[in-house]
Amino acid sequence: MEFLRPRTWNEAVAVKAAHPEALALAGGTDVMVELNFDRTRPASLLDLTGVDDLAHWALDGDVLRLGAGVTYSRVVDELGFALPGLATASRTVGSPQIRNRGTIAGNLGSASPAGDAHPALLAAGAEVEVESVRGVRHVPVAEFFAGPKRHVLEPDELIKAILVRPASGPQEFAKIGTRNAMVIAVCSFGLALHPHARRVGTGIGSAAATPRRALDAERFVSEELDWQGRGPLPDGVARRFGELVAHAAEPIDDGRGTARYRVHALAVMARRTLGWAWAAYRKG
C-alpha cells in the first residue's frame, strides 16, 4: 500500500490523476474502520488532511464554500446560524471524538444512504464542487448519489468543497435512533424553508438506496403555505405533507429497522419538522 500525502490542492488533484485507484482519506471515521477490519485494502491511501486550505469555509458572494476538510464539530461551533439544518444534523453524528475528525465532504464520499449530513444538504439545495486535472464541475447533492455507498465521482476526481447558500429561513433535521449518541440513523429527515423562492426543501435519509428529496411533497407544501401572510398551517397540510414524504421513500428491512417502521417514522418526522419550521417562520 502507498500513503500519498499531498500538501497543496493542486498536488492532490495531480496525485489523484496519477493514482486513480487511491482511496481518499479525510477524517478517517469511515475509511479507517474498513482498514481496521480488513474489509478493504486499497492500493493506496490519499490523505487530504495535509492540504491546509481544505479546512476552511468562507462566504463567496451569496454562497458559503465549505472546504472538504471542514469537520462536523466546526459546523456545529461556527455555522449554527448560517446552516442550521446541517449544524443540527452534525450534532447528531457519533460522539465528540467522531465529530472532531469526520468531515461533511467525507460523509458525501462515503455516500451511505444513512449519512447524517445528506438530508440537510438536500433540503438546503447544496452543490458539490469536484475537481480533477480535467477541470472543475458542480454536482447538485440530489444528483451526487448513485446507489448505496456509491456516488458519481470519476476515479480521478476529488471533492474540493460544498457550496450552499446560507439559510434564508428556518431549517430542521430529525433522526430516529436507539440512543442519542453513536447512532446510525434508522431514518432521518431534513427540511428547509426558502421564503424568497416560496419553496420548501426536503431530504430523506436511510429510507431508500440513496438519500433523496421528496419532490411531490415539496411541490405540494410550497403551494399550500401562506408565505406572504405568515398564517397558520392550513388544516391537513402537515399530515398530507407527511404522507407524501413517506410515499417518496423506498426503504428496506434491515438490522436497524423495518421498512414499515421507516415509512411511518418519516411521515411523523416530516409533519413535526414542518410544524417547527413554520412556527419559527411565523415568529419572523
Next chain:
Amino acid sequence: MRVSVTVNGTQRQVDDVWEGESLLYVLRERMGLPGSKNACEQGECGSCTVYLDGVSVCACLVAAGQAAGRDVRTVEGLAADDGAHALREAFVEAGAVQCGFCTPGLIVAAHDLLERVPRPDDAEIREALAGNLCRCTGYEQILDAVRRAAERTVG
C-alpha cells in the same frame, strides 16, 4: 514507511509502519504507550481517546501517516497535568473505576471537556462522554467524578 510525530512533547520516529496502520497501533505497539486502550477499532468505545493537535480524537481512526508532523498527547502525557490529576483523584473517590479499561479514554475525554467548559452541567458532561463506553460502572459514578473534579479545579 517512516513516521515522525511529536508524542507527549517528545519528537518520536518509527520505521516500517504499514501504510494502513492506525495511530493507536503505533502508540501501543511501536512506542510502548499502552495507556490508550484498543477495544473496538471503530470509534465506538472511546477507549483510545487522545489529543491530536489539541483536539480529542479516537486514535484507532487516525491513520499513522496522518499524525506525521503533528502533535499527539496521550493519557500518559497528562501525568503531570493538574486537571488530569484532579480527575484521577475524583475517579478513585467516586468509585468511577472498576475494571479500569475505559478509564484512560474517559480521563482524556473528561479533561478535554473541563479544558473547554470548566463548570459543565450534567447534560454537557453526558454529551462530552457519549463516545466513551463503560461496561462496569453504569456511568453514574463517572458523572459524579467529573462533577467533583470540576468543583475542585475551579475552586
